[in-house]
Structure formats: C-alpha cells, structure tokens
Amino acid sequence: MRAASVQRPASRLFRTSAALSAGQGTHIHRDSAGNSESTPWEWTPESLKKIDMYLARYPDTPQGKMSAIMPLLWVAQQQTDEAHATIKAKPSYDGAFAFDSPQGSGGWVPLAAMHAIADLLGCPRMAVYEVATFFTMYNRNQQxxxxxxxxxxxxxxxxxxxxxxxxxxxxxxxxxxxxxxxxxxxxxxxxxxxxxxxxxxxxxxxxxxxxxxxxxxxxxxxxxxxxxxxxxxxxxxxxxxLGPLGRTSLKSPPKGPYCRDLSQIPAN
Incomplete structure (x- = not known):
C-alpha cells in the first residue's frame, strides 16, 4: 500500500534570507546613511588598549600583522555595541553567570572601521573585506x-x-x-x-x-x-x-587525577 503523502507548509520546505531572496549578495557593500567611506570613525581609548593587546600576539611583520584582522574586526564591533543599552540580565538560577559589559554580538562593523583596520595594519583594504564578508559573526549593517x-x-x-x-x-x-x-x-x-x-x-x-x-x-x-x-x-x-530526571551522574566533585596533573600519574 502506498503511504499517503504528508502536506507541509511551503514556508518550511525552503527558507532564505531577505537579502538572498532579493538577489542581493550579502558580500556586496552598499552605501547608506552612517555607513560609507566618508563616515567618521575613531577608536575609543578602551579599543586602543585591546588593539595593543592583540597586536602583541603576532609577529611585527606585514604578514604577521594581518593575522590581527579578525580580532580587530571584533574590537570594532564591540565598540559599536557599547552604544546599545545593556540588557538588565539576571541569572536563571543561583550561581549562573551574567556578564555586564557588551561582548560584541549586538554591534556592527562600518566600512570606515574596516578602512581604519587596514590603515592600522598596513594591509590592503581588500584583505579586511575578505574576512568581514566571510564570517557571519561580523555584522556589517547597524543592528x-x-x-x-x-x-x-x-x-x-x-x-x-x-x-x-x-x-x-x-x-x-x-x-x-x-x-x-x-x-x-x-x-x-x-x-x-x-x-x-x-x-x-x-x-x-x-x-x-x-x-x-x-x-x-x-x-x-x-x-x-x-x-x-x-x-x-x-x-x-x-x-x-538537566533532563527531567535531574542530575544522574557527576553528583560530587571528581576525585582526580585531573587533566595535565602529571604528578598524579604512577611511575610505572
């Protein structure tokens, strides 16, 4: 016997972003108010401290500096995130962690910030564009x-x-x-x-x-x-x-030996 076909809503069979459905590649920059080459961009003192920290991790060579493109894009995104209201978050249970400072996901990286990164690192602007358009963690339009x-x-x-x-x-x-x-x-x-x-x-x-x-x-x-x-x-x-039965394992602190605690490994 042939099984009856199941009718599913068409909207759930295939979904695409608004940009792609309109035929607009997400890698393409289009000038808008507040996001063009002429838009002013200045690093904040806090951002400059972060930049110095990241640059110290890489060789002081043209190629080595280019390795800092990713973290510097994130610094720029964190800087714009600071303009947003901090969510008044409270832990869902005792002992849960809630950070207060913006971490970056609510920010964005203007074109002018990409140019500032290229100038700072002494690399082609295209090198920054390539990273910013490849990774979806970078928001290239204001949120x-x-x-x-x-x-x-x-x-x-x-x-x-x-x-x-x-x-x-x-x-x-x-x-x-x-x-x-x-x-x-x-x-x-x-x-x-x-x-x-x-x-x-x-x-x-x-x-x-x-x-x-x-x-x-x-x-x-x-x-x-x-x-x-x-x-x-x-x-x-x-x-x-936790599942509906609560904690079913690891009910007490592990006794060890702990990872990388080589002193606990038997001599034999």
Missing part, C-alpha cells in the same frame, strides 16, 4: 538595540523554532533580516548556537534565552523593550541543561 538571532537548525526546528519565529514576526511586525521602525529589534535567522538540548532558543545580543514558547518569547521581547530585568538561560524551571 537594532536588541539583535535577535533565532536558531533554526534541526534540533531547534523540530522543537518549534519556526513557531517561535512566527510569534516574533507577528509581534514585532518584521521579517528575518529586518529591523523595527523604532530601531529596537533586529531579527536574524542563524545556524546552530550550541544549545540544542534546550531548544528552541534565541541569542539576543550576547545572552541565550532557551526553552522558549510562543508566549514566553513575546513576554521576553516586551520586557526587553520596557527595560525590565530578564532571566537568561532556560525560560522554564530547567537548571542548566
């Missing part, structure tokens, strides 16, 4: 205050990522690749963020929000916009990535 990166890779997808996406799009009135008119939210669909067991999840600026439902993600967005404290990590009662 909203809150950059929502929604994971839709297989584990998140089968756990309802597209339901979360639909809720975000409906609530904010935007599609993937777009920013709200007030500049508060930018929505991006990304590949695996490494929190598969807590799917579905999103990364907003530098925080993970996991175990989402269509209802909880809407509340999360409203709290962020209102400036209310938000809980990072699982948005339900889960601790870390």
């Amino acid at each position: 909203g205050k809150f950059h929502i990166q929604l994971c839709a890779t297989t584990p998140c997808m089968v756990c309802g990522a597209y339901d979360i996406l639909a809720s975000i799009e409906k609530h904010l009135g935007i599609k993937c690749g777009e920013t709200t008119a007030d500049g508060t939210f930018t929505l991006t669909e990304v590949e695996c963020l490494g929190a598969c067991v807590n799917a579905p999840m999103v990364q907003i600026n530098d925080y993970f929000f996991e175990d989402l439902t269509p209802q909880s993600v809407v509340k999360l967005l409203d709290d962020l916009k209102a400036g209310n404290p938000v809980k990072i990590g699982p948005q339900n009662a889960r601790v870390h990535s």
